[in-house]
């Protein structure tokens with residue numbers, strides 16, 4: 001597959017969100033949820049229905065210039081011009097793969113050089129073309145999962161609501177930049193909060209961003225098409241049930257506590273028993289009406305680490321009382337990664353064991369290999385600061401030796 005690299009300057013100056021320097025003190029409307037924007041308008045002495053009108057211009061017509069908001073009076077537009085901006089994070093790099101995968105690196109914040117990544121993966125589905133956007137929620141991540149490129153960078157800071165929703169705005173806009181304003185449509189069909197960072201550790205900003213995704217005055221996405229993926233921050237899973245109805249995915253990656261403590265260290269704080277119980281509480285009683293009919297279990301396939309037949313058996317036992325769909329993810333190696341990708345045969349046999357036990361179990365297609373589409377890879381081309389790679393290589397070699405000696 002070849003890669004088409006598109007220069008950032010390809011975005012027309014007219015439509016690229018306003019430059020940040022002169023706008024620092026202005027309020028950025030991009031990240032405001034409807035209640036927040038309604039309050040903002042009321043505080044300005046305006047009618048709150050203006051919020052819905054402005055949100056439509058921003059999130060459905062991808063307009064950043066108040067002059068283009070033709071159903072708003074000239075007087076109000078002038079006022080907004082003085083007080084506000086509509087400003088997405090700056091695109092510093094973008095890659096569009098021939099297979100349709102798109103990837104952006106955004107600079108976020110006030111010139112501190114923080115970068116985050118966003119990946120869009122298209123796929124044919126029986127209901128039509130799906131464009132799924134994987135959105136980041138933090139710069140770096142504190143949780144240090146041992147197979148994760150982002151985890152190797154450490155934690156820098158939480159993203160703001162504007163920086164989170166700005167990723168969705170920019171992905172949609174990338175299909176619409178040459179389309180006349182009134183003919184523009186929303187192109188991204190699905191969102192997974194599964195990029196850089198642990199979304200439940202940036203709870204309020206992520207929650208409000210998801211509210212904007214679901215809002216009919218903004219992206220109007222179905223609650224089944226917005227998925228929050230967590231490594232298992234148990235108290236926040238319980239909070240999420242109360243606050244919003246979206247789909248939940250768990251980055252499981254190991255079927256027993258010993259292995260999960262190593263791969264996903266937050267497991268030491270919230271072990272599997274607690275995590276599975278929280279998932280059971282998340283499943284809605286009126287399952288048919290909700291996005292919470294099942295939980296998606298994400299399981300990255302690491303060669304010789306978590307892909308043995310007994311791991312599949314442990315999964316069956318662990319998940320037997322949890323309505324779930326399992327997604328096996330072939331590991332996408334990054335520089336200094338201590339792991340390799342499980343062989344195709346190993347992944348297929350793992351899938352067969354789970355399918356035979358009655359689980360819906362899919363294997364994620366690897367896409368965008370030519371543009372380092374696994375999250376955190378572009379930004380994460382950094383040295384492994386934790387030196388865990390070496391320790392893990394040794395451990396895997398030892399474990400494989402034991403497996404071999406046991407026949």
Ligand code: SF4
Pocket residue numbers: 141142143144145148149150151152195196197198231251
């Ligand atoms: S897998 Fe997710 S939670 Fe774990 S280190 Fe990476 S970004 Fe953080």
